[in-house]
Amino acid sequence: MHLSLDTQQINQCREYAKKVVAPMMTDLASYSTVTVERTVLRLLGIDGINRFDVPYPNVIIDHLKATGMLEKGAAFAMAHALNDTQLSPQAIAEAVDEGTLDLSRYKTANQPDMTRLLEAFTSIKKRIDQQTALRRSQRQHPRDKAVPDKYVIVATGDIYEDIEQAVSAVENGADIIAVIRTTGQSLLDFVPHGATREGFGGTTATRENFRLMRAALDEAGKRHGRYVQLVNYASGLCMPEIAALGALERLDMMLNDSLYGIIFRDINMQRTLIDQYFSRVLSAYADIIINTGEDNYLTTSDAYEHAHTVIASQFINEQFALKAGMPSRLMGLGHAYEIDPARPDSFILEFAQAQLSRQLFPNAPLKYMPPTKHMKGDIFMGSVQNALFNMVAVMTHQDIHLLGMMTEAIHTPFMSDRALALDNAAYVARATASFSEAFDIKPNGPVEQRAQHVLKEALDLLQVIAEEGLFTTLEKGRFAGIGRGRTQGKGLDGVFRKDSLYTNPVLEHLQDALKEGLR
Amino acid sequence: MHLSLDTQQINQCREYAKKVVAPMMTDLASYSTVTVERTVLRLLGIDGINRFDVPYPNVIIDHLKATGMLEKGAAFAMAHALNDTQLSPQAIAEAVDEGTLDLSRYKTANQPDMTRLLEAFTSIKKRIDQQTALRRSQRQHPRDKAVPDKYVIVATGDIYEDIEQAVSAVENGADIIAVIRTTGQSLLDFVPHGATREGFGGTTATRENFRLMRAALDEAGKRHGRYVQLVNYASGLCMPEIAALGALERLDMMLNDSLYGIIFRDINMQRTLIDQYFSRVLSAYADIIINTGEDNYLTTSDAYEHAHTVIASQFINEQFALKAGMPSRLMGLGHAYEIDPARPDSFILEFAQAQLSRQLFPNAPLKYMPPTKHMKGDIFMGSVQNALFNMVAVMTHQDIHLLGMMTEAIHTPFMSDRALALDNAAYVARATASFSEAFDIKPNGPVEQRAQHVLKEALDLLQVIAEEGLFTTLEKGRFAGIGRGRTQGKGLDGVFRKDSLYTNPVLEHLQDALKEGLR
Amino acid sequence: MKPIPKAIRPYGDTLHDGKVQISFSLPMPSDAHGEAAAKAVAQSMRLVDVAVVEQRSLGKDYSFYVVYGTLTETVDPSTLKVVDHGEKAMRKTDVEAFINEHFQAPLVFIGASTGTDAHTVGIDAIMNMKGIAGHYGLERYEGIEAINLGSQIDNEVLLEKALEVNADVILISQTVTQKDMHIRNLTAFVELLEAEGVRDRFLVIIGGPRINHALAKELGFDAGFGPGKFAFDVASFAVKALAERGVKTR
Amino acid sequence: MKPIPKAIRPYGDTLHDGKVQISFSLPMPSDAHGEAAAKAVAQSMRLVDVAVVEQRSLGKDYSFYVVYGTLTETVDPSTLKVVDHGEKAMRKTDVEAFINEHFQAPLVFIGASTGTDAHTVGIDAIMNMKGIAGHYGLERYEGIEAINLGSQIDNEVLLEKALEVNADVILISQTVTQKDMHIRNLTAFVELLEAEGVRDRFLVIIGGPRINHALAKELGFDAGFGPGKFAFDVASFAVKALAERGVKTR
Numbered sequence A, B: 001m002h003l004s005l006d007t008q009q010i011n012q013c014r015e016y017a018k019k020v021v022a023p024m025m026t027d028l029a030s031y032s033t034v035t036v037e038r039t040v041l042r043l044l045g046i047d048g049i050n051r052f053d054v055p056y057p058n059v060i061i062d063h064l065k066a067t068g069m070l071e072k073g074a075a076f077a078m079a080h081a082l083n084d085t086q087l088s089p090q091a092i093a094e095a096v097d098e099g100t101l102d103l104s105r106y107k108t109a110n111q112p113d114m115t116r117l118l119e120a121f122t123s124i125k126k127r128i129d130q131q132t133a134l135r136r137s138q139r140q141h142p143r144d145k146a147v148p149d150k151y152v153i154v155a156t157g158d159i160y161e162d163i164e165q166a167v168s169a170v171e172n173g174a175d176i177i178a179v180i181r182t183t184g185q186s187l188l189d190f191v192p193h194g195a196t197r198e199g200f201g202g203t204t205a206t207r208e209n210f211r212l213m214r215a216a217l218d219e220a221g222k223r224h225g226r227y228v229q230l231v232n233y234a235s236g237l238c239m240p241e242i243a244a245l246g247a248l249e250r251l252d253m254m255l256n257d258s259l260y261g262i263i264f265r266d267i268n269m270q271r272t273l274i275d276q277y278f279s280r281v282l283s284a285y286a287d288i289i290i291n292t293g294e295d296n297y298l299t300t301s302d303a304y305e306h307a308h309t310v311i312a313s314q315f316i317n318e319q320f321a322l323k324a325g326m327p328s329r330l331m332g333l334g335h336a337y338e339i340d341p342a343r344p345d346s347f348i349l350e351f352a353q354a355q356l357s358r359q360l361f362p363n364a365p366l367k368y369m370p371p372t373k374h375m376k377g378d379i380f381m382g383s384v385q386n387a388l389f390n391m392v393a394v395m396t397h398q399d400i401h402l403l404g405m406m407t408e409a410i411h412t413p414f415m416s417d418r419a420l421a422l423d424n425a426a427y428v429a430r431a432t433a434s435f436s437e438a439f440d441i442k443p444n445g446p447v448e449q450r451a452q453h454v455l456k457e458a459l460d461l462l463q464v465i466a467e468e469g470l471f472t473t474l475e476k477g478r479f480a481g482i483g484r485g486r487t488q489g490k491g492l493d494g495v496f497r498k499d500s501l502y503t504n505p506v507l508e509h510l511q512d513a514l515k516e517g518l519r
Numbered sequence C, D: 001m002k003p004i005p006k007a008i009r010p011y012g013d014t015l016h017d018g019k020v021q022i023s024f025s026l027p028m029p030s031d032a033h034g035e036a037a038a039k040a041v042a043q044s045m046r047l048v049d050v051a052v053v054e055q056r057s058l059g060k061d062y063s064f065y066v067v068y069g070t071l072t073e074t075v076d077p078s079t080l081k082v083v084d085h086g087e088k089a090m091r092k093t094d095v096e097a098f099i100n101e102h103f104q105a106p107l108v109f110i111g112a113s114t115g116t117d118a119h120t121v122g123i124d125a126i127m128n129m130k131g132i133a134g135h136y137g138l139e140r141y142e143g144i145e146a147i148n149l150g151s152q153i154d155n156e157v158l159l160e161k162a163l164e165v166n167a168d169v170i171l172i173s174q175t176v177t178q179k180d181m182h183i184r185n186l187t188a189f190v191e192l193l194e195a196e197g198v199r200d201r202f203l204v205i206i207g208g209p210r211i212n213h214a215l216a217k218e219l220g221f222d223a224g225f226g227p228g229k230f231a232f233d234v235a236s237f238a239v240k241a242l243a244e245r246g247v248k249t250r
């Protein structure tokens, strides 16, 4: 099955998207953020919380801020301290916390010797490398599978219940488990610690929770003879920190999209775009697939009228990912079947959109979201809406197939909701297996015309964005109709201009590794 | 959308089917049955029951039997009595019942003058003609509609509850209401009388029940600006009688298929084939669409392996209908989405089968049955199975779309089951409206190959049947794997060889009218 | 497997959270009054935190509701009487070996779908060669003679034939259950056996979509089998029971 | 429309047959024991004639059931307190005419999705120009000034702004309801109003997928609107209530 599309238009889309992204990268290159620096600290091995439950990375950053050291970067201060004290990074953090060490007092001025710091980093990186190697040896990449990977969420708020639910999902056929985060975590400027049991609408993302779930899935996967992928959110105010924790605890995918945070969480755009760069470098290094959030636009705007905004945003997200050294195979670009079921030809229109995304990003493991906004309390009709969505997912070979829940409009999924959703998807995949061998898209028929139309609209939009600049686009609310000011939103106070002495050898190391193709 | 099929094979199928049916017609021409004769009586205006609840038509036939008159036919006796007594047909029946009149004693021997009999018939026929005209002026023929007619059943056992349920269904979008018959009625050799309230798995088919439901649907239809069609069963041991009652009470469709009765009700094949001929003449005359029961084969045999038996039987049923003077537009040939959902490509295979039927019988209003056998107590998955079936129904333009119920495996439909089924079908029809403009069947792809394969198998089977004869085929259980003996089964005792004086001017009149194209 | 607690509730996403989904129609229009009635119905089912998540009209006099709520009752699974067929069923070959070892003559099984019930797929699944879902039917069992009378067989006819062929086991299938048709028909058969004084001559086993072992015992049969049960389950139970009774044993 | 009887039961296919569908999971494996427990659960819900029509494993420790049964309880609809918004809502043009007739200054409505709740579609549907499903939002109403603060607005911030702009009506949307988040957050707002002694200064109206008028009243708000309610419903209610209170009236 193939849509005939204008390749020149496609190339132009990419060109405009490049034009959108390039100036962002140079504009933001001279800035860093508190969470980027905390990530550096985490990658040196600093972990845990103090007696006031403040994570040590935050303790240090607060200290650097208080002592006017932040602008030089965490690595600068840490390298000095490591050289001066001969303590471990963790011991340094504890000493800072106790007030027995002041990082603004270091022996030699200027750039410190980075050997000890890089040693510390290397030992942490080894764990990432081991996890990455383990994943590589066990996971079949979603893009290489004949049938989309079945992705379900758990969101009880309690990591131990989440595990029960996740294991049951694996037993019922899930390939991917995403642990949804508790409401509001994205606005926290620190990563909570330990195993947690009381989230709302999701479970707190913590390193320990990652570890517990990873172990449970490894075990359940082993019992069922397959590798089960784990997903969490490298998003919000701690984007790169969570990316780092994900790399360490072998998460396989990470929701990671600044545009989402800007639009739907009112996170400051400068802040999150800087954070996103580091996150994507890290995920690229660790071979973690990112998931972008274009699907969300259609939860607010109409899916028919705004279909092209999704495509335009996918092109932009592709460029952001490329800039971070990420190959297409890790770009889980998002889109969704959010069309109003009252609209005639909803299936045909969504088929066109899904096939368009498929052909525009042939190597990307596309993330396809189910109907959510137009799901109602009628769980029977909901099952039917999900079935049509499942058909499109399978027929157009999407890769990361988020299963719709019949109870979408009611509650975060019950165990049985998930099992029924898995049955639905498995049945549909089986029933329509040969669809693409059995049918052709009619040249110039409704599917093709719709796809061509959406592509052209996306192109026009990208041109506008390239001209006005992404910040202006976001101010104007062109995505999801929600406008956000350049200097508004949460987390701007965590952005700082780099000092001339600023250094981040951790990031550089990862960048070099990516360049050398060490991934 | 079009399947490339071998027209020569199609022609051969029709030729063989003709060869199957022709000898049946001549073989059976010299026989009649008790219910045929009772139908004649009904068409003369005889109705009602005696004080032992025996319908007057039965009273007379029993009397004719007892007096050795049956072989001459009911018309013979009645014409004499009408001429001799100057009573009305009903008065004659009552007199016979009271024992005051003996129909074996008539004044002139030999064939009586038919004038008075035909007068009686004509006044009844007028009602049929009026009903037919009314339907013609109000109903849009299913074959002429863009979207299949949505057909749901009611089966509470109580005609008054049935009406509540049916009216609700109309309010929720149903186009056709079928009142399922009570278990076991098909084996009764009389038609029960009056409004009834205690059927099992269905409601007794009586003239009064027909009338009550017809009135309720006319009223509900008026409120919703459309003509709602009513269906019942001209099948079982009273096949032609019920066809007559249906014509009188303006039923719009009649399940009518001797093969079904033979196989699934163990009705004697000679009996029911004779009955069927008269029924179809009547229905053809009254412009009533018949529904055949090939779908049922797949409730017993596997839908994949026995797909061709359905096609072969459709060809045979077509010939039986043609012999009775029925145009294609009244042939609601049956088939079904009874495939095992565990089978890979179930959707693709059923699509092929539905499109094949569609192309083989382009003018017939096809009756398409939902999944039933493979429905389980999982009502959520059931909704999904029904959705895929609904898609095929719409995509291949079936005409009479029997909606699947999510509770198929549990109970006869509740009011809400029907409403949800109607929503399901309406949504799917809307969502996939342009499917056939948007997609082509791939030449030589899985759909086309499957359709060609099934056609070829049907052809081979028809050849075998043409050679061995239909009775032998039925004995061998080639349909649904259930074998039935030629002289076994219910109702054989109601078959008699016509006397040389036998006459049936009612049937002749209808045949002539059909020939003259008066329909 | 974890041990089953003494007091359990339905489970949504937190142990014993009591979450239950219900749906039903009411003979009332769909409006605020209907919603209140739906909530009251749910409360009468001992639910709290009742959420009417969907309400729709079924026409002018009826309405439909989907409701979620929290059940306040608990059930103690350890107190439940679980009526099942005893030991694990033997496979076909083991049944055949068992027959060969314990019995003299072939065992005669006679079966039918009785009364007005015309459903044969269930009884065929158990008795015919082909069986179902990959499990052969009794006809294919060595040491068993299986006679399937088909459907719509009157109780009297079935008993007559069973006596005629000297059956050891009678199998009855019942599919139509509306207004408890099956219960009436099955009860009538037990009464017939008793009236004729032949209840003990046969092992009588029933089956169908709404039949389970508990119901069968309640109605006075020797065993009952529902969906997901196959010829080997039935054969296994039957041969063991016959051996126990010493019927045709060596 | 038929009169509603005094004692009603759920309706399957015969008046007052009491037919109810339920489904739930249990923390037990799916076997005969699980089935018996499912039946017991259904019975604890005052169902008789319980049929477990489907049972499936959710993994080694959990199972799922679909059950039909007959509810023995009846509900008398005439005794139910139906809390609704009173008279039929006016259309947009009528609301505008009403405002023009009764009030002096434009009426100020301020709204937000509060707490950590980031869902805006509901409040936007009520407040923004575009509205939803063909019904314009309050911004488009002549005589109404609509200020939509968006989402994730703290209760304190909302109140501060409401005082600042001299709002007549405060609109609050709450979508996340897990663990009764919405109840907590809404209760906190009422407490805040009372603590600040300004409860009577505003008409306070809440909305969201799990909100209805009865709940709103219970929590101490002036009105509540759930799914299927639009700007004209809210506006209609608000202008009448304001007129009654004599706020800004001519």
Ligand code: B12
Binding pocket: B180, B181, B182, B183, B184, B200, B201, B202, B264, B296, B299, B300, B372, B373, B374, B375, B376, B407, B408, B409, B410, B411, B412, B413, C111, C116, C117, C118, C119, C120, C121, C122, C123, C125, C126, C132, C171, C172, C173, C174, C175, C176, C177, C178, C205, C206, C207, C208, C209, C210, C224, C225, C226, C227, C228, C229, C230, C234
């Ligand atoms: C196929 C079918 C038919 C076919 C039957 C063909 C045939 N040769 O049997 C046809 C089309 C003829 C038919 C007709 C009717 N049917 Co019907 N039919 C069904 C259907 C779709 C499937 C039943 C089936 O074959 N299941 C598969 C078998 C393998 O399952 P099973 O019977 O449960 O058997 C298993 C076990 O129960 C057990 N078992 C069964 N019997 C026995 C016996 C013994 C001794 C043992 C040990 C075990 C055992 O072992 C089997 C294997 O695991 C069901 C709906 C459904 N999906 O269940 C409706 C259904 C059973 N039919 C129904 C009805 C009402 C009818 C009619 C009465 C409708 C009408 N008024 O015309 C008619 C008349 C039938 C009559 N007089 O009895 C209703 C019954 C409602 C109720 N609860 O009472 C159902 C539920 C459909 C519905 N929702 O309305 N039907």
Ligand code: B12
Binding pocket: A180, A181, A182, A183, A184, A200, A201, A202, A264, A296, A299, A300, A372, A373, A374, A375, A376, A407, A408, A409, A410, A411, A412, A413, D111, D116, D117, D118, D119, D120, D121, D122, D123, D125, D126, D132, D171, D172, D173, D174, D175, D176, D177, D178, D205, D206, D207, D208, D209, D210, D224, D225, D226, D227, D228, D229, D230, D234
């Ligand atoms: C769209 C959506 C989102 C979008 C929101 C985009 C946006 N701009 O709002 C995004 C993707 C961002 C999102 C995120 C999340 N969501 Co959300 N989301 C939904 C979804 C799909 C639709 C909600 C919606 O827009 N409905 C349409 C509107 C028009 O309906 P409505 O709100 O009911 O409004 C009507 C009435 O209620 C009333 N009304 C509403 N507000 C008001 C106010 C007043 C004053 C009045 C008078 C009337 C009124 O009028 C409206 C018109 O009739 C629902 C699922 C669903 N189908 O309902 C999940 C859902 C609400 N989300 C949920 C969750 C858990 C989340 C997250 C917390 C998940 C996570 N952990 O990341 C996040 C975080 C959000 C947060 N911090 O609050 C859950 C809530 C579970 C629960 N019962 O608590 C739901 C039910 C999904 C699910 N099954 O898990 N979500």
Ligand SMILES: Cc1ncc(COP(=O)(O)O)c(C=O)c1O
Binding pocket: A181, A182, A184, A185, A186, A233, A235, A236, A255, A256, A257, A260, A261, A265, A291, A292, A293, A294, A296
């Ligand atoms: C891209 C993306 N990031 C993040 C989230 C989750 O939000 P939060 O960061 O608040 O957990 C979503 C929600 O679906 C998303 O699509």
Ligand SMILES: Cc1ncc(COP(=O)(O)O)c(C=O)c1O
Binding pocket: B181, B182, B184, B185, B186, B233, B235, B236, B255, B256, B257, B260, B261, B265, B291, B292, B293, B294, B296
């Ligand atoms: C063709 C046909 N006739 C009749 C019937 C109904 O059977 P009965 O005649 O027993 O009412 C069916 C059942 O679905 C059928 O398909």
